[in-house]
Structure formats: structure tokens, C-alpha cells
């Protein structure tokens with residue numbers, strides 16, 4: 001059987017960095033992966049994070065505690081992350097009441113520290129496919145790994161909703177919702193449909209729905225009794241304000257929505273704390289208000305069982321760093337500034353691209369986050385890679401922070417040349 005295994009395709013995002021690393025062209029530019037780089041092309045550690053690392057090193061003894069964490073991660077981490085997500089991020093001027101605080105007070109959140117957002121999504125997919133549903137809706141343009149994760153973790157039916165129109169470069173929220181009404185609304189089976197929602201900074205298009213659109217979207221998926229799986233990998237990178245960016249979460253936990261089969265939040269500190277390789281994130285599952293407390297206990301226990309069967313327990317170091325930043329007021333306020341600084345630099349790159357290339361859409365009000373969707377066709381993307389050693393993902397996504405003072409001229413000259421063809 002072993003010799004019948006087919007060669008798997010290279011990863012659509014991380015695989016390109018492998019190719020890039022082997023490229024000998026001294027002018028090569030990597031605009032693929034969503035890693036924030038400074039103006040010198042370096043992946044720098046944020047001041048808040050490096051201060052937390054030093055504190056851990058000096059006062060607690062760096063990596064002296066090498067024992068196992070519990071299956072669902074550290075208790076302090078859980079408390080601090082839950083407070084950050086469901087208390088701080090849920091008290092905002094755009095909501096009349098902090099419903100997240102009620103969820104915490106009423107112990108309705110099953111929580112697990114996960115291996116970043118990918119880990120949270122994979123555990124969700126496993127859990128959902130075992131107990132709730134094997135049907136999921138993913139936007140027609142989405143992070144390439146969404147399909148992979150749900151496909152490899154038990155999902156039988158993966159559908160695309162119309163999120164974005166490539167021709168016009170616009171969101172297609174009305175079409176998205178009419179698709180769902182038609183297809184989900186007419187499905188008479190008992191198995192609910194899950195739906196992936198990008199909380200902000202949509203990957204790959206960078207285009208997010210407006211708040212009014214989100215209200216319509218959430219109303220519709222609630223009417224259709226769908227199971228929301230919120231992927232919040234870029235909190236803070238939309239507006240520069242970490243708390244403000246959790247609109248979709250705040251909206252979804254309004255008690256007028258019941259979510260009979262739970263609300264899933266997959267969250268990551270990879271981007272907003274720059275803890276990429278440390279794999280720090282969380283999965284929370286909010287049980288419905290009407291369910292007896294035994295439901296949450298059962299969910300907790302099954303989460304543990306799934307995690308134990310895959311990687312036993314999460315790694316310790318990165319989560320200790322995140323935990324310290326979240327629990328120390330001075331570090332936390334530094335972290336808020338760090339995120340602000342990152343968003344300012346991303347904006348300055350948008351401004352430069354818009355100025356140099358007359359790309360107006362790069363500065364659209366609804367454009368957020370690390371990426372710009374060039375809408376270059378695959379042959380153009382391939383030519384950029386093969387002839388000029390400028391690397392974008394196959395779908396034409398450009399990771400903005402890969403552009404810096406030393407490569408912007410080369411990148412813009414090449415894009416201009418290519419657009420004239």
C-alpha cells in the first residue's frame with residue numbers, strides 16, 4: 001500500500017517559502033506568508049513580548065519549568081485569555097451591554113489553550129465532525145488551510161459561499177446570504193451546517209464586511225440555525241485597536257441569538273503578539289443559555305479527550321509569555337502600542353503602493369490587515385515568481401509587510417511592467 005500513496009501537493013502558503021529560500025536571485029522578494037516584517041525585512045519581537053521574555057527569564061527562570069501543562073493548557077492562561085476575549089473585548093461602545101461578562105459569570109465557556117489558530121480550528125473540526133455536523137461553509141476565497149483542516153478532520157461536505165467577486169473586486173454579501181437561504185434553508189436533514197467567519201482582516205482578500213453587513217450576516221446564519229466558527233487570527237490588525245476589532249464576537253454573543261449547537265471561537269496570538277512559532281491560541285465553545293450545566297461538562301471532557309489523542313497537552317513557553325503580557329498592566333499597555341505601530345506601518349505600505357501604482361483599492365475603507373489581493377492571474381503570479389523572483393501566493397495575495405524601502409522600487413517597477421502587458 002505504501003507504494004500506492006500519491007504525492008501530496010506542496011502547501012499553498014508555507015511551501016512557497018521553501019521555493020523562495022532556494023531562489024538564488026539577489027533581488028528576490030517574499031510577499032507570500034502572513035508574517036509581519038519591519039522596514040528592514042526582519043521579523044522583530046515586539047517590545048512587550050521581549051520584556052515579558054526577559055521577566056520570565058530573570059524572575060521565573062527561562063524554561064526551568066519543563067513539566068507538562070494540563071491537557072487544556074494552563075489555568076492562569078485560560079483565565080487571562082477568557083477575560084481578554086469575553087470581558088475586555090466585549091465591552092465596547094458599539095454594544096449596549098457586556099454580554100461576554102455574563103458568559104463568564106455563568107460559566108458557559110468551554111476553553112482550551114491550542115496550538116495557535118490552526119490548532120483551534122483542527123480541534124473544532126474534529127469535535128464538530130464527531131458530535132454535531134460534517135457540513136461546513138467556507139468563503140469562496142479563504143485561507144488555503146481552511147479547506148485542508150476541515151477536509152482532513154472528518155468533514156464530508158465542504159461548500160463555498162460567495163464572499164467576493166474576482167471581476168469587480170467587491171464583496172458579494174447579498175449573494176452570500178441568498179446562497180445560504182436557498183441551499184441551507186432547503187436542507188431538511190437534522191444535521192446543521194457549520195460556517196467559517198473571518199472575524200476581521202479577511203484572508204486573502206483583506207476586504208471585510210461593514211458592521212451593517214455583519215448584522216445581516218449573523219441574523220441570517222442564526223435564522224438558518226447554522227453553527228458559527230469564528231476564526232479570529234488578526235484581532236487588532238483591522239483598526240490598530242485590539243478590543244474594537246472583536247465586533248463579530250460581540251455581535252454573535254448577543255443573547256437574542258441562541259446557537260443551539262454552540263458558538264466556536266478559534267483565536268490566535270501568532271500575529272498580534274508575533275508569537276508565530278510558539279503556537280499560542282485558544283478555542284472556546286460557548287454553550288447555549290438554556291442548556292443544563294452538564295452540557296458544558298460534557299463538552300469540556302470531550303475536548304480533553306480529543307486533544308489528548310492528538311498532542312496530549314500544549315507547549316508551555318509561548319503561553320507563559322502571552323499570559324504575562326495579558327496579566328501585567330504595563331506590558332499590556334505596551335502590547336496595545338506595539339499592535340498600533342504594526343498597523344501604522346501596514347498603512348504606510350498601503351499608502352506607498354497606492355501612490356506608486358495608482359492602486360486606489362489598496363486604501364479602501366474596508367481593506368484591513370496584512371494582505372492585499374492583487375487579482376493578478378495565476379500566469380502573472382507565475383511570471384512574477386519565475387522571471388522576477390517576486391513571490392505572491394497563487395491566488396495573487398500579497399503580504400504587505402514584505403514590501404520595504406529597499407525593495408519597493410523593484411516591486412513597483414515590476415508590477416507596472418507586468419500590468420502594461
Ligand code: LMR
Nearest residue numbers: 013032033034035143203
Ligand atoms: C498566512 O495565511 O500566510 C498565515 O496565516 C500563515 C499560515 O499558517 O498560513
